[in-house]
Amino acid sequence: xxxxxxxxxxxxxxxxxxxxxxxxxxxxxxxxxxxxxxxxxxxxxxxxxxxxxxxxxxxxxxxxxxxxxxxxxxxxxxxxxxxxxxxxxxxxxxxxxxxxxxxxxxxxxxxxxxxxxxxxxxxxxxxxxxx
Numbered sequence: 761x762x763x764x765x766x767x768x769x770x771x772x773x774x775x776x777x778x779x780x781x782x783x784x785x786x787x788x789x790x791x792x793x794x795x796x797x798x799x800x801x802x803x804x805x806x807x808x809x810x811x812x813x814x815x816x817x818x819x820x821x822x823x824x825x826x827x828x829x830x831x832x833x834x835x836x837x838x839x840x841x842x843x844x845x846x847x848x849x850x851x852x853x854x855x856x857x858x859x860x861x862x863x864x865x866x867x868x869x870x871x872x873x874x875x876x877x878x879x880x881x882x883x884x885x886x887x888x889x890x891x
Contacts, residue, residue, distance in 0.1 A: 768809045769802035776803045778810065783817040784889040785810055786882075790824035804840045811848035818852035818889035819845070822882055823861040834861075838868020845871035854878070854885045 771778040776799065777788040787807060811819050821841070823829075829837070845853050853869065853876045855862035862878040869876050879885035 767805075769806045771806065774799045774802050778806060780816065781886055782890060783815060784820060784886055785816040785818070786820045786822060786886070788822045788824075789827065790822065800836075800840075804844060807841075808844040808847050811844065811850055816848070817850055818854070818891070819848070819850050820854040820856060820882070820885050820889055821862075821865070822885075823855070823857040823865075825858055827857060827859075827861045829861060829864065834864045835868050837865050838870075841865070841869045842871055845869065845874050845876075850874055852877070852889050852891060854889050856880070856882050856885045 777790070779786045779788065785807075787803060789803070807819065810816065841853065851874055853871060853874050855866045855869075855877075856879045857863075858880055862880075866876055866878045877885075877888060879888070
């Protein structure tokens with residue numbers, strides 16, 4: 761018999777990483793220069809299932825300096841994060857990047873019951889997410 765934990769993708773198998781700080785789930789998409797579809801899908805599934813747990817009230821996605829997302833990918837991620845954000849029921853969804861990547865993705869995110877914001881610094885984002 762399989763349990764729900766077995767169905768959550770293991771970040772060490774992919775190009776993205778996950779960390780939890782108190783009640784904040786953080787997905788590091790640092791090396792992203794166009795993940796394979798399997799990595800995108802795994803990150804989305806992990807976000808959805810890990811974010812839904814009662815010990816996560818806010819989520820943050822961190823994009824690295826070299827992240828350059830095509831417009832279609834930004835729109836796809838916006839749709840996915842909107843759907844996933846609603847599914848998780850988190851209160852805050854943050855995006856971090858040095859450049860405009862965080863703003864571009866966040867502009868496509870619409871989660872009626874969550875506050876969405878962008879940051880250039882992870883520490884500031886975590887402080888905000890802890891609310």
